[in-house]
Each structure stands twice: as C-alpha cells, then as structure tokens.
Amino acid sequence: MHLLDVLVQLAYFEADCLDSVLAHFTELLATLPPPTASQSMMRSVFSYMIGSQSGSWSAMVPFQSVPTFPWFALAGMLAEAQLPEVASAWKILLSAIAQSPQVSVEAIVKKTVQAPLDILLLYRWAYQALQTDADHPALPLIWQQFFSLYLQRSPNGSSVGPRFFESTSYFSLLKKMKRRLSELADHSYKQCEEGPSRDLLERLFKMYRTFSLWLEEPRLQTASIDFSALPSQYCPDALCAIIQGNNQLWHDLVSLEAGQRKLQSLLPQRPHASRPCRNQHCEQAPEERIISRLKTYEGQMPPPSVPTLRPVIPAVPCLASQVRELVSTQLRVLVGEASTVVGRLDKLTCLDHICREELLPILYDNVAAFVHLAVPCDYREECKGPLHLRLQYYEAREAPDISHKVEKNRTEWVATLTELQRAPPHASCCAQVQLEACLTQLVQQHRQAAPSTREALQKLGSEVFFDMVGLLHKEMVQYLPTRQFVTLCLDMVGEEFVANRGDQCLPVLQAILNDPSTVGHVAPFFSPGAANDEQYALMYKSVSSCIIPSLYNAVFVLLSKFDLPGWLISHKPSRAVRQQLLEAVEKALCKCGINPEVPLLPLVEVFHLHLYSVLQFHFPEHYAFILAMLLRGTESCSIAVTTWGVFLQALGYCMPDQVVKTHDEEYAKNQCLLTLAEAEESIDTTAVHFNALRKSDASTAKSGLYGRVRPFLPVLPRFFSVIAHCYVWEKFKAPSDNLQEAAKAVFGLYGPWLELTDGKSMCLPWLPGDAKDAGCMADSLVTVLAFFHRCCQDTWNVNVLSLTWQHYFIKYVWTNPLEHITATVHAAFATLPWSQFSPTVEDMRLACKLLEAKYSAHVDFLVSVFMQVQWKEQLNKSLQLAPECAVEYHSCFAQLVVSLAWHRDMSAFVATMVGPLHEHEWSMLPAELVCRVQKKLACHCDVQQLLKSSPGTDKIMLDFVATLSCMSPGTKRDPSKQLSL
Numbered sequence: 001m002h003l004l005d006v007l008v009q010l011a012y013f014e015a016d017c018l019d020s021v022l023a024h025f026t027e028l029l030a031t032l033p034p035p036t037a038s039q040s041m042m043r044s045v046f047s048y049m050i051g052s053q054s055g056s057w058s059a060m061v062p063f064q065s066v067p068t069f070p071w072f073a074l075a076g077m078l079a080e081a082q083l084p085e086v087a088s089a090w091k092i093l094l095s096a097i098a099q100s101p102q103v104s105v106e107a108i109v110k111k112t113v114q115a116p117l118d119i120l121l122l123y124r125w126a127y128q129a130l131q132t133d134a135d136h137p138a139l140p141l142i143w144q145q146f147f148s149l150y151l152q153r154s155p156n157g158s159s160v161g162p163r164f165f166e167s168t169s170y171f172s173l174l175k176k177m178k179r180r181l182s183e184l185a186d187h188s189y190k191q192c193e194e195g196p197s198r199d200l201l202e203r204l205f206k207m208y209r210t211f212s213l214w215l216e217e218p219r220l221q222t223a224s225i226d227f228s229a230l231p232s233q234y235c236p237d238a239l240c241a242i243i244q245g246n247n248q249l250w251h252d253l254v255s256l257e258a259g260q261r262k263l264q265s266l267l268p269q270r271p272h273a274s275r276p277c278r279n280q281h282c283e284q285a286p287e288e289r290i291i292s293r294l295k296t297y298e299g300q301m302p303p304p305s306v307p308t309l310r311p312v313i314p315a316v317p318c319l320a321s322q323v324r325e326l327v328s329t330q331l332r333v334l335v336g337e338a339s340t341v342v343g344r345l346d347k348l349t350c351l352d353h354i355c356r357e358e359l360l361p362i363l364y365d366n367v368a369a370f371v372h373l374a375v376p377c378d379y380r381e382e383c384k385g386p387l388h389l390r391l392q393y394y395e396a397r398e399a400p401d402i403s404h405k406v407e408k409n410r411t412e413w414v415a416t417l418t419e420l421q422r423a424p425p426h427a428s429c430c431a432q433v434q435l436e437a438c439l440t441q442l443v444q445q446h447r448q449a450a451p452s453t454r455e456a457l458q459k460l461g462s463e464v465f466f467d468m469v470g471l472l473h474k475e476m477v478q479y480l481p482t483r484q485f486v487t488l489c490l491d492m493v494g495e496e497f498v499a500n501r502g503d504q505c506l507p508v509l510q511a512i513l514n515d516p517s518t519v520g521h522v523a524p525f526f527s528p529g530a531a532n533d534e535q536y537a538l539m540y541k542s543v544s545s546c547i548i549p550s551l552y553n554a555v556f557v558l559l560s561k562f563d564l565p566g567w568l569i570s571h572k573p574s575r576a577v578r579q580q581l582l583e584a585v586e587k588a589l590c591k592c593g594i595n596p597e598v599p600l601l602p603l604v605e606v607f608h609l610h611l612y613s614v615l616q617f618h619f620p621e622h623y624a625f626i627l628a629m630l631l632r633g634t635e636s637c638s639i640a641v642t643t644w645g646v647f648l649q650a651l652g653y654c655m656p657d658q659v660v661k662t663h664d665e666e667y668a669k670n671q672c673l674l675t676l677a678e679a680e681e682s683i684d685t686t687a688v689h690f691n692a693l694r695k696s697d698a699s700t701a702k703s704g705l706y707g708r709v710r711p712f713l714p715v716l717p718r719f720f721s722v723i724a725h726c727y728v729w730e731k732f733k734a735p736s737d738n739l740q741e742a743a744k745a746v747f748g749l750y751g752p753w754l755e756l757t758d759g760k761s762m763c764l765p766w767l768p769g770d771a772k773d774a775g776c777m778a779d780s781l782v783t784v785l786a787f788f789h790r791c792c793q794d795t796w797n798v799n800v801l802s803l804t805w806q807h808y809f810i811k812y813v814w815t816n817p818l819e820h821i822t823a824t825v826h827a828a829f830a831t832l833p834w835s836q837f838s839p840t841v842e843d844m845r846l847a848c849k850l851l852e853a854k855y856s857a858h859v860d861f862l863v864s865v866f867m868q869v870q871w872k873e874q875l876n877k878s879l880q881l882a883p884e885c886a887v888e889y890h891s892c893f894a895q896l897v898v899s900l901a902w903h904r905d906m907s908a909f910v911a912t913m914v915g916p917l918h919e920h921e922w923s924m925l926p927a928e929l930v931c932r933v934q935k936k937l938a939c940h941c942d943v944q945q946l947l948k949s950s951p952g953t954d955k956i957m958l959d960f961v962a963t964l965s966c967m968s969p970g971t972k973r974d975p976s977k978q979l980s981l
Contacts, residue, residue, distance in 0.1 A: 004076075005069035006266060012071070013259040025079030029060060061124070067131035070138040077128070077145070081121055089113050090121070090149075097163050098154035105164055122149045122164055126173060130180050134187045137262075140204065140253035143211055148242050151214065157223030159243075178215055184208045200255055207253060210235045313437045320460045326438055327464050330431040331471045334486070337428040338479035344420050345478075351413045359406045364396040424481070432485055439464070439489055443496045461497030462504055465525075468493065469511050472518045487521060494525035502531040509539055509558070513546060516554040523557045529566075533573045536562075537580040544588035544607070552599045559606045565613040575621055578614055582622060585611050586629045590638040594711055608646040615650040620678050627682060631689045634712050644715040653722055655715075664718075665787050668725035676730035682723045683749045690752040701763045705753055706770040713773045717780035720749055724784040732791045739798040743788065747807055750781045754825070755811045768820045778828030786832060793836060801837040804829070805865075809846045813858055826861040834868035838877070841885050844892035851899045863900055867909045875920055883924075890922065891929045894964060898933050901957045902940045910953050918963045930964050937961045 011021045061076035080086055089112070096108045109117055117123060125146035132139045150161035165174040185208040192201035213234055219225055220239070227236045238250075317323055375387040442464065446457040468490055476482045498504045508526045512519050528539050543558045564581070567573075585607050592600050592607070615626050630647055633639030645655055651674065653667050674682075693708065695701055700708050709716070724746050731742040754777060756762040766774040789800040812825050839847070849855065850862045871893065878889040901910050941954045 001066065001069045001072050005072035006263075008071040008075040009259060009263055011075075012254075013256065013263060018075070021075055022079050022082065025060065025075060026082045029079060029083055059119070065124070065127040065131040067128075067133070070128065070132045070136050070142065073128050074138050074141055074145070077121055077124060081145075086121070093120075094152065094154040094160055097160045098156045098158065104167065106167060117170075120164070122146065122161075123170070123173070125149065126177055130173075130176055134184055135191075135258065137255045137259045139184075140207065141249055143208075144242075144250050144253075147211065147214060148245075148247065151220065151239070151242050152245070153223070153243060159221040162218070162221060174215070178212060181208050181212045181215070185212065197255065197257065200253075203253060206233075207235070207238075209233065210238070214239065313433055316438045316441045320456070320463075323438065323442065323460060324463060324467055327435060328467055328471070330435040330438075331468060331486075333427055333431040334435075334482050335471060335473055335476050337425060338473075338482040339475040341420065342475040342478050344416050347416050348413060348420075351409055351416070355406060355409045355413075359402055359409060362399065363402050363406060364398055366394040367397045369393060369395045435489065436485075439492055443492060446496060458497055461493055462507070465490070465493045465498050466507065466511060469515075469518055469522055472515070472521060474517065477517070477521075490521055491524075494522075498525040500527045500530050502527075502535065505531045505535065505539060509542065512554055512558065513542070513551070516551050519554040519557050523554075523561060526558065526561045528562050529570070533571060533577045536567065536571075536573075537577050537584075540564075540581055541584045544584040545591075547588060547591045547600075547603065549599070552603065556602050556606065559603070559610075562610075564610045568613055568617045575618075578617070578622060579625065581610070582614055582625060582629070585614075586633070586639075589640065589643060590633065590636075592640065594637050594640060596640055604640055604642070608643060611643070612646050612650045615647070619673055620675075623678060624681060624685070627685060628689075631686065634709050634716070635689070635693055637709065637711060641711055641715055644712065644719060648719065648722060651722075655718060664721045664725045664783065667722065668729040668787075671726060674723075674726045674730070676727070676734060679723060679727035679730055680745065683727055683745050686720070686723070687745075687748045687751065694752045694757065701757060704764065704766040704770060704774075706766050706773045710773075713776070717776050720777075721780045721783055724749060725787055728784065728788045728791060739792060740803065743798075743800060743803045743807075746781070746784055746788065750777065753777045754781065756815050756817055756821075762815060764818065764821060766821070766824075771820055771824050774824050775828060778824055779831075782828045782831055789833060789836070799838060799840065801832060801834065802840055802843055804832065805837070805839070805843050806846065809849075813846075813850070813855060816854075819857065822857055822861075826858075826864075830861065830864050834865045835870065837865065837869050838874060839869065841881070841889050841892075844889055844896075848892050848895055851895065859900075859903070860905075863903050863905050866896060866900060867906065871913065872916060872920075875917070879921075887924050887926070891925055894922075894925060894929065894933055895936075898936050898957060898961065901953055907953055910956050914956050914960050917960065922964050923966060925964060933961055933964060 008018070008021060011018045059076075059080055061073050061080070066073040093109065093112050096112050097105060100108060106117060109115070109120070113119070125142060129139065129142045129146055132142060150164075151159050152161070154160050165171055185205055188201050188205035188208060192198055192205060210233060214220060217234070227240045230236045230239070241248075317326060370390055370392040373389040373391065375389060377383040377386065442457070442461060446454065446461060449457050468486065472486065476486060498508060505526065505528050508522060509528075512522050512526070528536050531539065540562060543555055543562075546555055568578075588607050589604070589611075592604050596604050611626065615622055626647060630639070630644060633643065648655060652671050690705060693700065694705055706713060727745065728742060731739060752765075754765055754774065756765060785800060785804055792798040792800055808825070808829060812822060847862060847866070850858050875890065875893065878886050880886075881889065897914065900906050901914075937957060941958060
C-alpha cells in the first residue's frame, strides 16, 4: 500500500495522470478473480492488503480506513465508485430508502445490497476523513467525496443522507464528524495566522466551516431548496455542483507545495559501495562458523534448585467432626462479610433517605427582602425629582446548619461507598477457596469410596448440606457474591448427597418449612418421588396443611415438586394411599376458601390438578368420595366454585360459555366413563344430601336451599343436568329397567330445590327474591325431561309428559303454593313439547279438576298445554279404549273445551280446531254431562255476538254444543238432550 500511495502521489503531482491510474484501478477491480480462485496472484495481493473482510465485494481499500496512506485510499475508493455494479447498487439503495421512510437503513441494505453496512462508500469516506491527518493535502478531496454521496439526491428529489446516521451505532459517527470539522476549521485558522500559504489556508478554513453547515442544515436535504437564496457561507456554487453530480476534484484546495515536499523526502540518498568480506570466517562452512561463535560464550549454568512450597490451600481434615467444623467456620466468615456489606448498603439507603426526605426539603427558607429603586423622570420640565420605589419580595436563603448537615451526610455517604468499593477481605477469599476445596474433595471421596465407607460419607455429606442450609441468613442471600458461591456449594453437595434419596426427603421438607426463605435454594433437592408411598402421602399432608400467608410461595414450590400426575403413573399407589391424598386435598381446598385471595390462586390450581389426576387414575374408584367431598364443600361453602368445573372436566365434560341444551345430550350419548350404576348412585347421593340439608335447620327449611349455597348456583344446575342426562341415557340403553322409576329419580334429584317440603307444615322451596335462580334450576329439569321424552317417544311405551303432568298436580296443584312458585314452574314447564302429549284418562280427569274455582291460578298453564295437544288424533285413539273409558275421555274433553273456550288465549284454537270436531261421534256422551255443558254455554254465551254475520267464539261453541246435543243433521237423535238444549 505504501508503493501504491507513492504511485498515486506521483500521478497527481508530477505526471498529471490521476485519471489513468483510476482507470487502471477500475479495470483491476472489474477483472478481479472470484474468492474461489485460490491460484490468483492479484486476489492474494488484495487479500493481503485488506484481509478477508471484503468477501465477494470488489474493493482494494480496507473498509474502516487507511490513515497512513490517504492518497491510496482516495484513488482506490474513487476507482471502486466507478464500477457499474457499485454505482447501480448505490442508486437502488437510495431509491429503496426514499420509498421506505419507516424501515431502518440496516434492513434495507441487507435486503437490497445483501452485504454489511461497512461496505458502503459513504461510511468508508467518513472513516477515512476522520483518520486522515489535518495537514494532509488529500483531506479536502476526501471530504468532497463524502459530501458528494451524503447530499446525493434520490429519485424523489430529496436527499436521504441523514437516514444513514439514524441508528445508534452511526449517530456517534456523525457527532465525531461534526466535531472533527470544527477542529479542522480551528486548525486552519491557527495555521493561517502563523504560517505561509495564507490564501490556501483561508479557503480551507471557509470550506471546513461550510462542510459543518452542510451537515447541520436540514433544509439542504429537501427537493425545494433554492440555492440562489442561500447565504455565501453555504458556498452555493460548490453545493450546486455536488448535488448536480459534478465529480471534478477541487484542486484549488490541495496544497501543491506540501505534496512536492513529501515526494522530495522519498528520494533515496547516494548509495555507498560495500566491499566483499575476505576474512577467514567467510571461507568457513556455516556450521563451523556457528560452532566457533558459540564457543566464545560462557559455559552453562547449573539448574536452579526447586524450593519446597507450602500448599496454597490447607489440607482437608479426614474426621467428620473436623469437616463439619471447617465448613461451619468458613461459612461464618462468609456470613460476617455478607453482614458487613449489607449493613453498609443499608447505611447508604438510610443516608439517601435522610438527605432526600428530611434535609433537602428544609435546606432553603423563604425570607422577606426589599430593594430601593430610583426611577428618573422622562420629562425635564416640571419634574419634582426621581420616583423612589421600595420593592418587597421573598428570596430563598440557604440554612447554614442544614447545609452543614447535608454536607456531613454526603461526606459520610462517600466514605461508605468507598468502603464498599474496596476488594473483599483476604479472609473471605481464603474461606471460599478452602470451602470449595473441602466440598470438592468430599464429593470425590464419596464417588470413589468402597461400599463399606460410602454410607458414612453419605451421612457426612447430608449433615454438611443441612449445616449450610442452616447458615443461609438473610444477609448472605442479599449479598450477591456470597449468594452465588453458597448456591454453587449447595448444588454440588445437594446433587451428590441429598437429591433423589428417599431418606433425605423429610429432612429437606422440614428445613424448608422451618425457614421458608430458603425454598429457592433447597427445593431443587426435594425429591418426594424417591420416597415410598406412605412417606409420600405423609409429606403431601404436611405440605398441604401449611397454607398460611408466610408459606404460600414455599408450599407452591413444594407442591410442584410432588409431580402427582407422573407419580401416580410411575408408582401406582394403593387405593388407601390415594384416599389419604384426597383427604389432604379436601382440607387444603377448605383452607383456601370459597373465594381464594390472589396469592392463593396458584395453590388452588395445583390442588385442582391433583384432584383431576387422582379422579382419572383408576376411575371410578374415587368418584363417589370426590362427589361427597364436593357436596360437603358446597354445603359449608368452603371450597372454590371452580372445583366443580374441574370435577366435570375430569368426567370429560367441557362447560360451554353459554348454556346449550344439546351439549348435555351429546355428552351423555358419547361419554364412556359413567355407567348406569355410577350415574344412579350420583343421583341418589346428591338427592339424599340436599334433602337432608333442606331439613337440617328451620331457616333452610323455610327459605330453601338457594340462599344457603348461593355461590354454587351457577354450576349446580349444570351438574344436575349432566348427571341426569347420563342416567337417562344409560337407563334407556338397559330395556329391562323400569323407566318410570327413572322419572321418579329425576324428579327426586330436583325435588329439594323445586318442591315444597312434606310434613305437617309445608315450607316453600324458595323465596320471591330467588325466583331467577329457581327458574334456572327448573329449566335444567325441563331440559332433562325433554331429553327423556325424546328417548322414550318412539321406542318405549313410557309417557314422560304424562308422568310430568301428574307430578305437576301432586307437587304444585294439590299443595296450593304461592303465586311466585307457580309462576316459575309454569314458565319452565310450558317449554316442554306438549304438542307430542298423549293424555291418558287419568290426565283428563286431572285437567278437569283445574276447572274448579280454587285452582284458577293454574288455568293459564292448562290453556297453554290444552292448545298444543293434537286433539283430533287423541280423540280417535281414545275410541280404541274400553267403552266406559272412551266415554269418560270424551266427556272430559267436552267439559274442557266448553269451559276454556272463552279464555283470552283460546280464540284462535276455537276458530281452527273446534269446527272439524263436529264430524266426530259424540252421541256416547251421557245426558247429564250434556246438560252441564249446555248450562256452561248459557252462562258464557253472549246473545248479541250470535247475531253478528262473522262467526265468533259464541257461534262456534253454540254449534259445537248443538252437535253434542244431537241437534246436527245426520246425528243419532236423543230427545232428552235435544229438549234440554
């Protein structure tokens, strides 16, 4: 590079052929062999000059800078800029930067150029300008090349030069350039005052100032800049030439005299001829000359003696008591050092608090002050003298005593900080070294020991481990160096002597529970899975019974170490052990309460996971116990409501966000966990439990269960629905079973929630304020009954709607409950598919009972059911019954239709359904019944309505009663009926 640098200087100053040199360099770069051409001499030369940093990029100048060879750097980068691929890549990069103002330059360069940022000539000119000497003649030309790229316009007409210096790594480069230009301007100004070439130095001074303005003026980057309006210090002509792409070098800024002096200094001095050596040594062979030369030196010195060195680390004792004493002693040294440092840190904090909170607020006081001013008059005539003003104000004055205290506080703070910055004491360093050596040797001896001595070493290692745990004081944990060192020691000893050992589980657990702050250091060595099943259950009980605020974090970590799901699979514990675990989970969930606090939520989630795992393991061995546990927790409101969701999830039931009636049906048909016996047992257990709870005290008996278990009301109807659906489906698949008993079981499940209590004094199932919750429970029952009806409708001869109708009379008609009870029941039962109802003779008798005045509250529900029944089809079916049953069926229907015809909701039914019934055979009706029907017609019929042209209810019912009285043509005559009409 030195020769090339001299070559470029000669071409510039002497031969005036710089363009030829640049053309030759450009040709060399264009024809440069690829990196894979290992036999290329030119590639080897360039690799030697710039190293392997260029990769596949054509370059002959190192990317950072060449401060000792500026002329070579100038010519090399000018030649590189003339390469077509370099020029086109630069234009593409400018266009991409202008089109993507939000994308970083680094990302755009990687995407377009696919090379590191250092290859860009803009950065390389900048680095070269920073590193070149201030007096070097080529420095102005290097700055010219930098600004020709920095101010170059993009396709949209603006400059994107500042974008290249937005990143943090190159923003500092921009600051250095600004500072360098300021230094160059100052240097030129001083040289202008002291040395010759005043005109050139003045031009350089002005140009460096101009360069600084070009870097700092953002208006130069815009496309709308008017160069003619710029001040002279911006050098508009030079700026315009650069922006227009005029690459002519500014030769007027180059010092020709300095260049000539540099070239003159390179001329060699006159060489002196050397005479050939003619002495005897030249005639000897090289080996002889070397040996003769070596004989002139002194003989060999004897080797130095090796001194006996004491071991840096004292020997480790062999006795167990001595080992424990050594460990305890060194740990106490570390505890003392940690206590000292922590005390100083606390002192710093205390001093800062005193200064900030106590001293600084009272350092200044507002003190009243005044000043006298004399204001002269502007008018000389009739002036009575200047105006004297006394201005009073408050000024902040520093309290001397407080200032002294602040200064003393800061002095003490600096002294304490100085103490903290000192190197640790020699005793502390020795303690760490000796302790590490002792523990390392103990571990090595245990690994290499014979079986006879291994047990003793195992005992010693565990004792040392717990000795170290006992010394984990707060100060040692707070001081980072001792904490890291002790943690490493615990890891070394714990992994070797404590981890994965069943006999060490209980001691580790006791150590953590005694000092919960050590859980982060000791818990990694707690391995309950290594213990036997009984110890595992005992430790689980111990941990789950320690749910107090100070142990929340420790209990969570310990429960995580139990890994109950994996332990069940690997150990396959007995049922008794699993029962103990469930009892511990129940007690723990009761301690967490129905509304766990935020710190308890992780513990509740862990217990839920364990409950889920035990329930699914060997299902259904623990199903009944967990169900009873949930019922007890619901009764006492002592467990979280989400526990029910975990229980259902373990059964394979995923609770949807919204109540979907078909979801429970699909689950019942597809689930494979609950059998008929388990579903029946679930219903019986639940019904018995809530029946007993309903009668447990007078308050619950009077007000119902809703207020007693209110937090669980969102989930209990869903659980009842799931269990009842499964029970109905399993019952339906077993045809030998009595499906009517299944209906009774379903009614019994919901009985404690929806029915009045039996006994001398009947108590209401819910209060008016609980109507909404009772409605949800009734809707759950109706969903089950509808599913039961769909299962039995076309397969088995079980009339679910008939059973429901009779149950309604027994529980809600004969008992005569209050209006808020019947309203809720009517709203729910009205959604049943009564259009598929096939009333029996008994159902018709019960319906006629509702026509009595004392049951008037049930008439609306009767009408809603009556209008949905397909009566024409049902009347035809009734003809297949025994004659007396058919007569009674038709008699009940006649009474119902005549009695309900004038109800406000029956007009459409009468208009569409009664007319076709004239063709039916009604002569079987007894005369006494017909007479009663005629009297009801006479009571309800409005004679004026009969005279209207359009047929209304009165006219339709008159025609229907006439048909019943054998007055229609084609009917069998009955004089008694006709005479009565």
